[in-house]
């Protein structure tokens with residue numbers, strides 16, 4: 001089936017770094033018949049957009065094969081759409097219809113800030129989309145609980161749920177998908193995955209880059225809404241859900257909801273939450289001179305159920321840190337066995353699910369090799385050349401596979417979890433500064 005992929009925000013950071021390169025790869029594989037409409041507010045014609053792509057150079061065209069590049073560029077048409085101008089949507093739909101023919105499908109990917117979704121929804125009816133057409137909504141889905149409900153209600157007035165794809169690209173990462181397999185396709189981990197054996201859990205998504213040109217967007221969201229509400233909470237649910245009834249989107253979402261409802265955030269925010277801002281953030285383009293927007297957040301929480309009660313869980317994310325690294329670390333309890341006293345320091349077991357930049361599962365355990373080395377690390381054998389998450393997710397959307405997309409009630413519960421934290425943040429005037437390239441503010 002022919003697919004017309006319509007990319008709103010085609011000149012933005014996400015389009016440049018992740019979506020266009022992913023479509024490029026999908027097109028290169030030749031499995032799908034795809035045409036692309038790059039939508040933007042700039043006064044571009046096709047040639048301007050091609051030139052814009054060429055100027056991105058190496059950052060964009062990782063594949064330097066000139067034929068592949070030319071074939072890809074030939075598939076793209078640029079269309080200017082001012083988001084509140086209905087006549088622009090009508091022109092866009094004429095172009096879509098020309099390209100998709102009789103039996104094709106349209107996928108609209110809204111790679112713009114969520115506050116622009118309303119303008120799109122106000123005008124989308126003018127495009128006369130078919131029931132088989134699909135719309136991908138980027139995260140964060142709304143700005144808080146109420147706005148996410150409002151947004152979802154508005155979407156429901158325009159689209160059927162079947163047409164709606166709420167994306168969280170971390171769910172498309174191979175190593176994140178692997179969490180469920182690791183836990184439930186092996187006999188040896190589930191019996192120890194509980195408060196009898198686990199001491200604490202740490203999930204972090206550290207980034208070395210800053211906000212770049214995205215200051216305008218970032219000022220409205222900050223690290224809590226940009227990363228914690230979605231990517232980190234999603235990873236946490238996968239680490240903590242009970243085995244789903246079956247491997248389908250609804251069964252997994254049902255289990256996620258149960259976890260989100262049992263999350264308990266301590267009331268002592270002064271102690272359990274660290275908000276930070278990297279030095280130099282105030283000088284970034286689009287950032288207010290007195291901005292208190294957090295570029296770093298670390299929170300401590302608990303899951304209040306029979307399996308996890310009593311295990312402190314730390315979620316951390318930040319920009320401009322020492323290195324890019326996303327990991328889930330399960331630290332097991334102390335082994336105090338006098339049998340090994342004479343061998344010196346016996347370390348706690350640890351399982352490290354490394355999501356990026358390498359994808360690994362490292363298991364640390366004690367053993368006797370020689371006097372100097374008593375800890376083993378076992379590496380899970382895994383290819384490093386996995387697909388960019390967006391490639392996987394966009395291909396799933398083309399094929400109508402929704403398993404890795406998020407149901408609204410899961411997002412709603414995620415906003416509920418963070419409600420008090422957001423109130424605390426809005427009322428707090430204090431933010432810890434940290435040096436670029438550091439580990440972030442110190443956790444007391």
Ligand SMILES: NC(=O)C1=CN([C@@H]2O[C@H](COP(=O)(O)OP(=O)(O)OC[C@H]3O[C@@H](n4cnc5c(N)ncnc54)[C@H](OP(=O)(O)O)[C@@H]3O)[C@@H](O)[C@H]2O)C=CC1
Pocket residue numbers: 008009010011012013014015017040041042082083110111112113114116138139140169213214217
């Ligand atoms: N960047 C990332 O790594 C990721 C981003 N996301 C999500 O993707 C979405 C877009 O983010 P990102 O690309 O980073 O943001 P950017 O700010 O880099 O880009 C936003 C895009 O929206 C366009 N735009 C801005 N204002 C308007 C307006 N008033 N009318 C029409 N178009 C407008 C910009 O056009 P112009 O270029 O002309 O300014 C640009 O094409 C966000 O929801 C974000 O959370 C999700 C995952 C990762």
Ligand SMILES: O=C1O[C@H](COP(=O)(O)O)[C@@H](O)[C@H](O)[C@H]1O
Pocket residue numbers: 169207226227
């Ligand atoms: O959603 C987002 O994710 C990126 C980080 O994604 P990654 O796949 O490179 O880890 C982050 O930079 C961006 O601020 C945020 O919007």
